Amino acid sequence: xxxxxxxxxxxxxxxxxxxxxxxxxxxxxxxxxxxxxxxxxxxxxxxxxxxxxxxxxxxxxxxxxxxxxxxxxxxxxxxxxxxxxxxxxxxxxxxxxxxxxxxxxxxxxxxxxxxxxxxxxxxxxxxxxxxxxxxxxxxxxxxxxxxxxxxxxxxxxxxxxxxxxxxxxxxxxxxxxxxxxxxxxxxxxxxxxxxxxxxxxxxxxxxxxxxxxxxxxxxxxxxxxxxx
Numbered sequence: 270x271x272x273x274x275x276x277x278x279x280x281x282x283x284x285x286x287x288x289x290x291x292x293x294x295x296x297x298x299x300x301x302x303x304x305x306x307x308x309x310x311x312x313x314x315x316x317x318x319x320x321x322x323x324x325x326x327x328x329x330x331x332x333x334x335x336x337x338x339x340x341x342x343x344x345x346x347x348x349x350x351x352x353x354x355x356x357x358x359x360x361x362x363x364x365x366x367x368x369x370x371x372x373x374x375x376x377x378x379x380x381x382x383x384x385x386x387x388x389x390x391x392x393x394x395x396x397x398x399x400x401x402x403x404x405x406x407x408x409x410x411x412x413x414x415x416x417x418x419x420x421x422x423x424x425x426x427x428x429x430x431x432x433x434x435x436x437x438x439x440x441x442x443x444x445x446x447x448x449x450x451x452x453x454x455x456x457x458x459x460x461x462x463x464x465x466x467x468x469x470x471x472x473x474x475x476x477x478x479x480x481x482x483x484x485x486x487x488x489x490x491x492x493x494x495x496x497x
Contacts, residue, residue: 286449286467287344290337297334301327393429395436397478397489401427411443413491428489432480440489441475447494448476455485 304327311319392398399413404420413426430438432455442448448470452462459479460468470476471494478487 284348287341287348290341290344294334294337294341297330297337301330301334304330390431393431395430395432395438397428397430397438397440399426400429401425409443424493426491428491430478430485430487430489432478432485432487434480434482434484436484437477437479439475439477440491442470442473442491445493446491447471447473448492449490450476450478451488451490453486453488455483456481457485457487 304323308320308323308327311323393400399415399418401419401421402408402415403412403424403426404422407422408424408426412424413428428440432438437459440448450460450462450468450470452464452466454464456463456466457478458481459477462468476489478485
């Protein structure tokens with residue numbers, strides 16, 4: 270990676286990031302309530318310039334709230350995708366009882382509709398498969414497309430991969446995009462992340478992933494970070 274590359278482990282998990290954004294949303298709402306109270310006071314006092322300043326601050330807070338809410342919804346979608354794709358790791362008491370070997374990843378999808386059933390592990394084996402893509406009209410010409418992927422009304426994408434031990438994959442970001450990387454199971458040696466770890470990727474045209482000795486299940490979120 271280049272010297273300008275930023276891969277920061279800002280959050281320890283998807284849940285941690287969602288909780289942080291939730292707290293930020295609460296703070297923004299509280300600030301908006303305070304500004305509404307200040308507007309009434311300024312109006313009663315005839316302080317026109319103060320009213321204008323409060324209106325600008327209220328507008329900025331509204332924009333911030335919109336961005337935070339969108340990011341929070343995307344993280345919730347990501348948690349749902351993780352559940353559908355990977356399920357919960359189950360400790361097998363015996364091979365005959367579960368029909369799987371100890372430590373195998375098991376996805377429980379009995380209660381899901383046909384459209385909601387997880388994309389097979391084979392379809393995402395050693396490739397970053399798009400599982401969430403922009404709906405028609407919401408992404409650019411270079412946006413990923415996949416008939417079996419979930420669609421969202423924003424220019425963002427989520428890729429999933431099940432990497433065998435020591436396997437490598439490379440993702441080329443679209444111009445003006447960065448990403449968030451989450452290790453659901455296993456570990457990565459490049460970048461170095463353990464199970465449950467997360468990283469933010471900025472100022473990097475591409476990222477190389479290499480699974481650890483036991484393989485890895487990963488999710489990569491691609492979001493806009495600037496103008497392409």
